[in-house]
Amino acid sequence: MKNILFISALSVFLYAQPTFESSETCKSCHPTIYKEFQSTQHAKASIFDDEIHAAVWKKHPKNTKMSSYACAKCHTPAASNYDDLVGKHNNIRPDATDSTQREGISCAYCHRIESIKPGKMSNTNVIAKEGKSYFGSLKSHIESPFHKIKTDSKHFNSGNVCVGCHSHKKNKYDINVCSTNIDNELDGANCVSCHMPKVKGSVSTLNETKEHAFHGFPGTHSHQDMLTQYVELFLKESIKTFEITINNKSSHALTLHPMRTMQLQVKVIRGSKEIKLAHKNFARIIGVNGKGTPPWLAKVIVEDTAVKANEKRVVVYDYVLKKGDKVEVTIGYYLVNPKMLKSLDLEKSEVATKFHHFKTELFEIK
Ligand code: HEC
Ligand code: HEC
Ligand code: HEC
Ligand code: HEC
Ligand code: HEC
Incomplete structure (x- = not known):
């Protein structure tokens, strides 16, 4: 003892x-x-x-x-x-x-x-x-x-x-x-x-x-260019529509933190005209009663459109492309979902409000 x-x-x-x-x-x-x-x-x-x-x-x-x-x-x-x-x-x-x-x-x-x-x-x-x-x-x-x-x-x-x-x-x-x-x-x-x-x-x-x-740990804040090879963008035309595919070759969901929102932006360049198509957002939102909440209050997954590990996400656009069109496809993200900025007093923060560019591809329609 x-x-x-x-x-x-x-x-x-x-x-x-x-x-x-x-x-x-x-x-x-x-x-x-x-x-x-x-x-x-x-x-x-x-x-x-x-x-x-x-x-x-x-x-x-x-x-x-x-x-x-x-x-x-x-x-x-x-x-x-x-x-x-x-x-x-x-x-x-x-x-x-x-x-x-x-x-x-x-x-x-x-x-x-x-x-x-x-x-x-x-x-x-x-x-x-x-x-x-x-x-x-x-x-x-x-x-x-x-x-x-x-x-x-x-x-x-x-x-x-x-x-x-x-x-x-x-x-x-x-x-x-x-x-x-x-x-x-x-x-x-x-x-x-x-x-x-x-x-x-x-x-x-x-x-x-x-x-x-490399000890610069590329991620969503810096050195994104070292990671773009793991996310591919493709375009496929049909008669009345076209499809953009986001091919996520990484072993986790894209913009995996629950504060983030990924955005796909598509622009059709026809002659001297530029036609911006509606942006598509991807996010994993946690919360209660169908609404997003801070993480400590969340009881369910309200919505999950984030592009998953090794997923090929296809997004269809109801838009007829013509020969000679150029289509500029961009993905990037907001570090803080714009809907959360106010409640976090982050409306004036540059890093939280800015669109962080990740990758752009230009497709020519032949
Ligand atoms: C988040 C964890 C983490 C931090 C922080 C970190 N390292 Fe490392 N470090 C690693 C890992 C993991 C490896 C092995 C990488 C590999 O095997 O390719 C490594 C490798 C190394 C090596 C071996 C060289 C090489 O090229 O593999 C040295 C030296 C080193 N780190 C020094 C440092 C120093 C100095 C700092 C701070 C300025 C630091 N590390 C910060 C995780 C870290
Ligand atoms: C006085 C010089 C000196 C200082 C100060 C120093 N290191 Fe090193 N470190 C070395 C040398 C020399 C090597 C071997 C490099 C080689 O073989 O190419 C090394 C290797 C390493 C490795 C690689 C081990 C491996 O085999 O992968 C790590 C990790 C590491 N250092 C971490 C640190 C950390 C963390 C600090 C600061 C807290 C630090 N070192 C400070 C000289 C130093
Ligand atoms: C001690 C805990 C800890 C360890 C160990 C650790 N991380 Fe992290 N990591 C964090 C935290 C916390 C953050 C977020 C910091 C912030 O933004 O305030 C982070 C952020 C990151 C980011 C995002 C960077 C950005 O620009 O958005 C990457 C990528 C990352 N870590 C990779 C790694 C890798 C690879 C290793 C292993 C070699 C590792 N981490 C080990 C705690 C850790
Ligand atoms: C095949 C490549 C690949 C592997 C393996 C991988 N990642 Fe990533 N990671 C990426 C890419 C590409 C991004 C940037 C896209 C994005 O924002 O999610 C990223 C982003 C991140 C971020 C930032 C996410 C955010 O929302 O701020 C963190 C943290 C991270 N990775 C950690 C890890 C850790 C930890 C592992 C291992 C368990 C890992 N990654 C394995 C490719 C990879
Ligand atoms: C188990 C480890 C862990 C603990 C505990 C933790 N975090 Fe983190 N946190 C991380 C990692 C890892 C990241 C990076 C994830 C990424 O970038 O996707 C991160 C990133 C963040 C970010 C995003 C930062 C940015 O600049 O975009 C916020 C906000 C955050 N954590 C808040 C908190 C708060 C507040 C607490 C305590 C109440 C906390 N975390 C406790 C691991 C942890």
Whole structure:
């Protein structure tokens, strides 16, 4: 009995929240990767650097009822006061002057993810206890004078390391708010091959390599051009109509976050005339009683027209094309569904209101 008491007292004593080297520390030896990373949503995931996240947090019941900043689990996991931030009803709010919160999903945090614990509401990252020792997937490497290297290719070059935060997020009504991987059906699907392609530039300044894995994480905010190859657009004419096909070659739905709206815009150019056809919107809307609500109130999927993983979506236009016509087809999206802007006080936000262009194809009718 004495022993048990002693051991449990000791383990409480020994428990220490992990601390992480700042991303700035990596800059001297990994300048290329550091520069790419700085522009990403991972580096800007805190409420102080992402105005859309901040706007939703402002309205969130956990904020208005002064409960925990539970978002820290995925948005500021490297915070030095992480346990306090996610602790319940303690009045601790995110702090703009705390540099560890401004780190977002930092280099050292991601590179210390050892394994993923599956969960019903969301998964959880298991962080390796040993600090300054980073997982990677290089086939061969020199030693680093600053940190240890642990090679774990299966975990790091497959995208398994991403699904701790990106797999799924449910609300208390069992509604899947957002997922790339709700039933773990993507075992082996490779987030990294699409979102971290190999690009020119050395891994470090100490050992010249030709290429490295791109750390700019192309997505809906930036570097969209690196992803357009996974979404194809086709046109097929009939006598009285024509069809546009959106071929989604990615392993998840397009614009998968529930705040987004994807838009298909079609313009017929006939001689000097331009005829704009009605825009088509695609979105997954969650809510109650047939109406969209914030994610924490949603009990059903109200509407789901989002283009699914590996789907070929065909959209028919009742319009007769003529020889010589040119048809300009564009897809893009609004990061925040225009219908939600007012309730989130985001009407003046440029990033939230602007149409983000994704891809345009021009078809000539022969
Ligand atoms: C289980 C992990 C997880 C938790 C917990 C989490 N998020 Fe997120 N959040 C994500 C991921 C992953 C994305 C990126 C998804 C995407 O772009 O499709 C994201 C993106 C967002 C966005 C879109 C940001 C933008 O710039 O477009 C908002 C808003 C957001 N989260 C709000 C919240 C709020 C508020 C909380 C806490 C109440 C929270 N999230 C908790 C994982 C999480
Ligand atoms: C003093 C220089 C130096 C600093 C500072 C440094 N690294 Fe490295 N790192 C290296 C070298 C050298 C390698 C090996 C590169 C090679 O073999 O081409 C490396 C490799 C890596 C790898 C690849 C492991 C693999 O095998 O795939 C990761 C991950 C990594 N570093 C993360 C970090 C992070 C995160 C930081 C900041 C917290 C950091 N490094 C800071 C020198 C450094
Ligand atoms: C610690 C949690 C976490 C991990 C691990 C993580 N992400 Fe994220 N990711 C997020 C959050 C949170 C956001 C949204 C941040 C925001 O916009 O505020 C995000 C955003 C993104 C985006 C959208 C970027 C954009 O421009 O819209 C992409 C793409 C992405 N992550 C890919 C990945 C990949 C690939 C991996 C694995 C190598 C990964 N993420 C690992 C939490 C995580
Ligand atoms: C969201 C998770 C995530 C973040 C944040 C992240 N990395 Fe990585 N990093 C990875 C993954 C996954 C790989 C493996 C890519 C592969 O195998 O193709 C990788 C690979 C590397 C490598 C090996 C080089 C290569 O080309 O494969 C180095 C070095 C590295 N990262 C350093 C950093 C540094 C420095 C930062 C911050 C400036 C950083 N990483 C931020 C996930 C991350
Ligand atoms: C075959 C390529 C491919 C694979 C594999 C892939 N993605 Fe994507 N991803 C895309 C494309 C294309 C987009 C841009 C279109 C869009 O906005 O949805 C995208 C967008 C995203 C976004 C931004 C969505 C938004 O609404 O902000 C996130 C987050 C993301 N991917 C995460 C992941 C994760 C995590 C995995 C692995 C589980 C993954 N992706 C696997 C191609 C891919």
